Amino acid sequence: MIIVREVAQLRQAIAERRQLGANGAKAVNDSASVQQQYKVGFVPTMGYLHEGHASLMQKAREMSDTVVLSIFVNPIQFGPNEDLDSYPRxxxxxxxxxxxxxxxxxxxxxxxxxxxxxxxxxxHVSALTERLCGASRPGHFDGVTTVVAKLFNMVNPDLAFFGMKDAQQVAVLQQMVTDLNMNVTIVPCPIVREADGLALSSRNVYLSAEQREQALVLSRSLRKVREVSEDVVRNTFTIRQIHQMVESTIASSPLADIDYIEILTFPGLEPILPEQRLSDVEEDIIVALAVKFGNTRLIDNIRLQKAEVLSHV
Amino acid sequence: MIIVREVAQLRQAIAERRQLGANGAKAVNDSASVQQQYKVGFVPTMGYLHEGHASLMQKAREMSDTVVLSIFVNPIQFGPNEDLDSYPRxxxxxxxxxxxxxxxxxxxxxxxxxxxxxxxxxxHVSALTERLCGASRPGHFDGVTTVVAKLFNMVNPDLAFFGMKDAQQVAVLQQMVTDLNMNVTIVPCPIVREADGLALSSRNVYLSAEQREQALVLSRSLRKVREVSEDVVRNTFTIRQIHQMVESTIASSPLADIDYIEILTFPGLEPILPEQRLSDVEEDIIVALAVKFGNTRLIDNIRLQKAEVLSHV
Structure with a gap:
């Protein structure tokens, strides 16, 4: 494993791997298409790696010839009162x-x-960044898109792997890649959870034992949404009813301070009319949460693909 | 010459040229460095090509193995009351x-x-876009940087050629490339002028004979600046005096409607104190003009490199 700290070294290391790949391909078959099949997979992170990150690296390993990992706590995506200085390393x-x-x-x-x-x-990506974490963290996504574009320009990856825990980030980055014709495929990867359901996050280390216990309401509330969506009777609940169900589940935890609960289309992140029945929504849906426990802000979400919601007959 | 209208065809055509270049290099020398020397040069334009554009292609031809030209009148860099629909094609x-x-x-x-x-x-590039054409044309440079980034992502050029007539555009694009770690070298090319001094522009076709004649005050005023800068006595003129000299020269043309006359550092585009003497300025200077003749807005500029301004002894 090569460890580099400078952009020039990074470019050099990747160019050498690509060149080796091209030479290897030549030995077998001298066509241009073979060289193009050589894949560089990229996993950008802020470090303090957990099993969620590990799952991204595994996916990258599976799909790529060379796997590049970056670890950089990006200051420009933190607001002035956020946890840049205390972010775990x-x-x-x-x-x-x-x-x-x-x-x-x-x-x-x-x-x-x-x-x-x-x-x-x-x-700046408009529209998609105005809701959810974009509303709570002004400027956050400009910092994310800017640093990811910089990293993409350094690594020039064929594939880039991001966790669906930051579902809005995936949607925003996909929009940037499409709009700017970046020559990279975004590969979204499933949320990884502890055995008890807590979504893995580098920020989980901030939680006290009691907060950690109460934080299970996030995943519990989302499991209820999944159950409703798969139930032929209850999938006629309206979006408003689903919202209320999630809210009351989270409110059962006295330490939970709700930042947002939103039910939107995915990946467009458009609002859905509160009176619409779950089974009647024509697009994929995301139920996304941000909840503070003390100073620690946790996010979680569930994505309901249209096929998973039993249709209302 | 290959003519393509779709992004996928463009990528394919460039990949084939690069592959041919790499195979050619292989025949001579199998080192990675040889392949890296294969250069794609890119000239992005809005068409209606004149000798100014031709000079960019010549420079690209001289410095590159493959020369790519794009012709695209980019709607998002035109304001609502600008000349998008009438732009010559x-x-x-x-x-x-x-x-x-x-x-x-x-x-x-x-x-x-x-x-x-x-x-x-x-x-969005801040600071550099707030003066000159950025002040007169809000949103213009966001449109330019966005489309150029798209084109760079499609072409993936090693070198990109831009005319210094749009000096602010050169400064803004260089800032974008540096900030976003784009792997391309911006090559600024000198302004090309008619024999009588008028800077070449696709918009010159809009000018009536009388406007065309009076528009010569732009280059005439800039030539006076050059003369002053090279004169051991007059280069002690202050920035304010230079400004007045340019302004009175342009005002001698009754059809000229001045949008701006600005004297700034280059490429930082920072203001210079009006009382400072030309010979005492420590950085390169740009004198930049935008002047309307009827509905036609012309720009021109002169760049004084520190070495060209005789120092004040």
Missing amino acids: DEARDLEVARREGVDIVFLPTVAEMYPQPTRTKI | DEARDLEVARREGVDIVFLPTVAEMYPQPTRTKI
Whole structure:
């Protein structure tokens, strides 16, 4: 595993892997199409890696010839009162996880390497960033799209892997890639959960034992939504009823401070009329939550694909 | 010369040229560095090509193995009251010019090919876009940076050629490339002028004979600036005096309607104190003009490199 901290080294390491891949292909078959099949898979992270990240690396390993992991806590996606300074870091452990998952190249830049000057250039995706975390965290997604575009320009990946826990991030990045004709395929990967249902997050380490226990209402409320959607009687619930069911489940936890509960189309993130019945919605749906426990803000979501919602007969 | 109208064809044509280049290099020397030396040069334009564009293609031909030209009148860089609909177009003549200059691939997309959906993603460069044409044409540079990023992602050029007539555009694009770590070198090329001094522009065709004659005040005023900068006595003029000299020269033309006259650092586009003497400015300087003749807005500029301004002894 190669560990690089500078952009120039990163570009060089990837170019060498691609060149080796091209030479290998030549030995077998001298056609252009063979070289194009050589895939660089990229997993951008903020480190403090958990099994959710590991699942992204596994997927990347499975689908790519070279796997590149980046670890960078990106300052421009944090608001002034957010947890940039306290965001958990553990480089040594992260490198162990990367090694275990068969990563080829780890990119560990400093802030000065990523932003030698404060960036004057920002990428903004409209509409999709105005709801959910975009409303609670102004400027957050501009920071995400800008740093991901920078990383894509450094790595030039064929495939990039993102967890569906940040479903809005997946939708926003997919929109950016489409709109800007970036030559990369976004591969969304399923949420990974603890045995008791808590969605994995680097921020879970902030939780006290009591908060950790009460945070299970998030996944519990989303499981109820899944059950309703699969039930031939209850899938006639309206969006408003689903919303109320989720809200009352979360409110049963006295430590839960709800930031938002939203039921939207996915990936368009458009609102759905509250009176519409679940079984009548024509598009995929996301039920997305952000809930604070003390100073720790957790997010979770469930995506209902149209096929999974029994149709209302 | 290959003419393509779809992004997929463009990518394919460029991949084939790169592959041929790589195979050619292999025959000589099997090192990775040889392949990296294969250069794709890119000249993005809005068509109605003149000798200014031709000079960009010539520079690209000289510095690159494959030359790609794009012709696309980009709607999102025009304001609601600007000349999008009347912008001059002549595809047949443009293709002749491209052929004459030895272009390899011409990309001629439709608006629907470039924007299958209205773009929700915009790239914004701050500070540099707030003065000069950015102040007169709100949103213009977001349209430019966004379409250029799209084209860069389609062509993946090593070199991209832009005329210094749009000096602010060069500065803004260079900032975008640096900030977003785009793997391309911006090559600024000198302004090309008619024998009588008028800077070449596709918009010159709008001018009546009388407007065309009076428009010569632009280049005349800038030549005076050059003379002053090279004169050991007059280069102690202050920025304010230079500004007044340019303004009175342009005002001598009754049809000239001044949009702006600005004297700034280049490429930072920072203001310079009016009391500062020309010879004392520590950075390169740009004197930039936008002047309307009837409905036609012309721009011109002169760049004084520090070495060209005789130092004040």
